[in-house]
Amino acid sequence: MALPLSYNWRNLFVRRTTTALTILVIAAVVGVLSWMLGFWTALSGSLSFAQDQHKLIVLRQASTSETNSAIPPEESNKLSQLDREVALDPTSGQPLKSPEMIVQVSLPRMSDGGRTRANVAVRGLTDDGFKVHRNVRIIEGRAFQQGQLEVIVGESISRQFIGLKMGDTLDLGYSGNRGYKIVGVFSAGGAPMESEVWGPLTTLMNAYQRNAYSSVVLRLDDKFNAADVIRKVEGPTIQLTAQTEAQYWDAQAKNVRTYLFIVSGLVGVMCVAAAFSIANTMYSSVAARSREFAMLRTIGFSGRAIMVSIMIEAVFLSVIGGLLGCAGAYIYLQIMGRTKDMFGASTFTTMAFEISMTPMIVVYSLGAVTLVGLLGALTPGIRAAKIRVVEALREA
Amino acid sequence: MSSADIEIKKLKKVYYKDKMEIPVLAGLDLSISAGEFVALMGPSGSGKSTLLHLIGGLDTATAGSVRVGESLLETMSEAQLTSWRSRHVGFIFQMYHLVPVLTAAQNVELPLLLFKMKSSERKERVKTALTIVGLGDRMDHRPNQLSGGQEQRVAIARAIVTDPDVILADEPTGDLDAKTSEEILNLLNLLNEEFGKTILMVTHDPKAAAHAKKTVHLEKGQLEREEFSNRQPMAAAR
Numbered sequence: 001m002a003l004p005l006s007y008n009w010r011n012l013f014v015r016r017t018t019t020a021l022t023i024l025v026i027a028a029v030v031g032v033l034s035w036m037l038g039f040w041t042a043l044s045g046s047l048s049f050a051q052d053q054h055k056l057i058v059l060r061q062a063s064t065s066e067t068n069s070a071i072p073p074e075e076s077n078k079l080s081q082l083d084r085e086v087a088l089d090p091t092s093g094q095p096l097k098s099p100e101m102i103v104q105v106s107l108p109r110m111s112d113g114g115r116t117r118a119n120v121a122v123r124g125l126t127d128d129g130f131k132v133h134r135n136v137r138i139i140e141g142r143a144f145q146q147g148q149l150e151v152i153v154g155e156s157i158s159r160q161f162i163g164l165k166m167g168d169t170l171d172l173g174y175s176g177n178r179g180y181k182i183v184g185v186f187s188a189g190g191a192p193m194e195s196e197v198w199g200p201l202t203t204l205m206n207a208y209q210r211n212a213y214s215s216v217v218l219r220l221d222d223k224f225n226a227a228d229v230i231r232k233v234e235g236p237t238i239q240l241t242a243q244t245e246a247q248y249w250d251a252q253a254k255n256v257r258t259y260l261f262i263v264s265g266l267v268g269v270m271c272v273a274a275a276f277s278i279a280n281t282m283y284s285s286v287a288a289r290s291r292e293f294a295m296l297r298t299i300g301f302s303g304r305a306i307m308v309s310i311m312i313e314a315v316f317l318s319v320i321g322g323l324l325g326c327a328g329a330y331i332y333l334q335i336m337g338r339t340k341d342m343f344g345a346s347t348f349t350t351m352a353f354e355i356s357m358t359p360m361i362v363v364y365s366l367g368a369v370t371l372v373g374l375l376g377a378l379t380p381g382i383r384a385a386k387i388r389v390v391e392a393l394r395e396a
Numbered sequence: 397m398s399s400a401d402i403e404i405k406k407l408k409k410v411y412y413k414d415k416m417e418i419p420v421l422a423g424l425d426l427s428i429s430a431g432e433f434v435a436l437m438g439p440s441g442s443g444k445s446t447l448l449h450l451i452g453g454l455d456t457a458t459a460g461s462v463r464v465g466e467s468l469l470e471t472m473s474e475a476q477l478t479s480w481r482s483r484h485v486g487f488i489f490q491m492y493h494l495v496p497v498l499t500a501a502q503n504v505e506l507p508l509l510l511f512k513m514k515s516s517e518r519k520e521r522v523k524t525a526l527t528i529v530g531l532g533d534r535m536d537h538r539p540n541q542l543s544g545g546q547e548q549r550v551a552i553a554r555a556i557v558t559d560p561d562v563i564l565a566d567e568p569t570g571d572l573d574a575k576t577s578e579e580i581l582n583l584l585n586l587l588n589e590e591f592g593k594t595i596l597m598v599t600h601d602p603k604a605a606a607h608a609k610k611t612v613h614l615e616k617g618q619l620e621r622e623e624f625s626n627r628q629p630m631a632a633a634r
Contacts, residue, residue: 002509003506003509004498004502004505004509006498006502007495007497007498007502010497010498013497014496014497291491291493292493292495294493295487295489295495296506297478298452298454298481298487299481299482299506299510299554300478300482300483300507300510301478301482301506302475302478389454389455390449393489393493394445
């Protein structure tokens with residue numbers, strides 16, 4: 001039979017300063033941990049929406065992103081060799097190919113009132129682009145018209161940058177002196193494309209004096225395997241390179257993965273520090289209560305019951321610290337803004353996503369810190385359980 | 397109400413310190429009848445507390461035998477002794493050893509948590525035990541809100557709440573003034589005479605020992621002599 005929980009709870013407040021400091025350490029660890037988990041969840045969520053295995057992004061040979069790729073129209077014609085593998089447009093009966101051009105523009109961030117700027121991708125594409133990028137839909141306004149100075153903006157980016165609302169005018173072009181009216185907002189189901197501005201291909205190519213596409217995006221027929229088609233694209237007759245959408249965005253997230261890997265290491269070190277802090281608190285508690293434990297053993301409580309009791313106190317500490325940490329991270333996100341941007345590894349453009357403190361993140365964070373608490377309390381718990389009753393009772 | 401006799405045969409206890417043998421009990425024989433109130437006296441180091449610990453199953457003998465009621469302690473494992481203590485022995489310490497963060501009632505309730513018992517029954521037993529020791533109106537007080545005498549009464553209530561066969565008291569009045577000591581000793585007499593408890597009390601104080609029916613004097617781990625008191629039972633005294 002275990003000791004009553006009220007016993008464990010009240011014991012936390014006997015050594016208030018030590019308890020408060022330990023809770024503070026745990027709260028700091030959980031704050032960073034939950035923020036990091038939120039970041040991971042948001043990033044993974046965004047990338048998980050770009051997992052189309054039948055959308056192929058064709059680039060110039062040796063290019064790693066659309067930004068450093070250039071496919072002249074005559075080279076793109078070689079892709080007609082893939083007409084058997086590419087899906088057909090049900091209305092026109094033509095293969096679904098979307099030649100696209102991408103440039104970056106620097107725009108003011110909304111989060112700091114426009115003091116800093118970040119690169120945003122502007123994509124030029126034909127009407128076929130909407131058929132190739134199936135998950136894109138207009139959620140406000142309408143699509144741009146070819147030949148017009150009109151653009152549409154991604155849902156995510158419209159919330160993150162100044163001047164990207166419906167009806168605003170965006171200056172684009174080589175010298176940035178042509179105003180493009182924002183006529184619509186589009187959603188891409190959370191995929192990274194929501195962080196882009198889209199406009200008419202030919203108009204934008206002229207504006208940026210481009211004579212080559214950045215990429216050609218193909219929609220494959222479901223019957224064909226992407227890997228086989230990629231081999232054909234990279235073969236001697238076409239001599240371009242290709243990646244599925246999933247592969248492409250996975251590579252772009254490399255920077256953030258490295259960053260999060262470093263943060264994870266830091267959180268790991270903090271967890272060890274928290275475990276030591278809990279161990280220290282519980283050790284001093286055990287040392288001060290040796291006669292109390294001896295009395296409990298005398299009246300019939302087992303060593304295991306006392307060890308469990310110490311563990312429960314550590315779990316209380318961990319959960320209080322954990323809840324404070326989660327609350328701190330939540331407040332931080334509310335004040336500093338939940339939208340975060342990621343710099344593409346080789347696109348040099350921004351991908352925006354929202355960090356949320358989901359119940360799952362709270363559960364994971366509390367679970368992790370509870371484990372840390374239990375580990376920290378293990379040795380003090382064993383020490384309390386193995387107390388020498390007669391000697392402890394004789395202590396003055 | 398339950399009670400048990402105690403039979404000690406050729407009991408030896410040797411402690412080791414830095415490979416040195418320190419004999420504390422040297423083949424002690426002692427019999428205590430059920431319902432007897434015995435005081436254990438003797439100079440420091442004579443083995444009084446060690447004997448108490450061995451009878452209470454807190455320590456194991458080097459040789460010899462301790463039987464409490466039907467239980468032969470040397471045949472029991474540590475886990476069995478722990479469980480046995482919770483059912484058969486009530487301990488009272490000089491320093492009370494109450495849990496400071498719990499109320500008087502919660503302190504008294506602690507031993508009952510080891511039994512399968514409804515909460516309502518536990519509460520009832522706690523109330524009865526605290527009423528017997530005269531603290532029915534201090535149930536929700538924490539130890540730091542009680543006097544030394546009251547703390548010892550709570551400790552006594554904790555010792556009797558499980559209705560043990562034997563009460564072992566190690567200098568129960570050692571930290572109390574004369575008046576409070578008298579009250580505590582009268583309480584022990586009450587438990588012995590009205591509830592029939594076998595009580596073994598270690599003390600240095602002859603006035604405290606005078607409350608017992610028998611006083612056992614130890615010297616160098618051996619039984620020196622036994623004295624019987626002509627003390628009148630409390631009911632007769634009243």
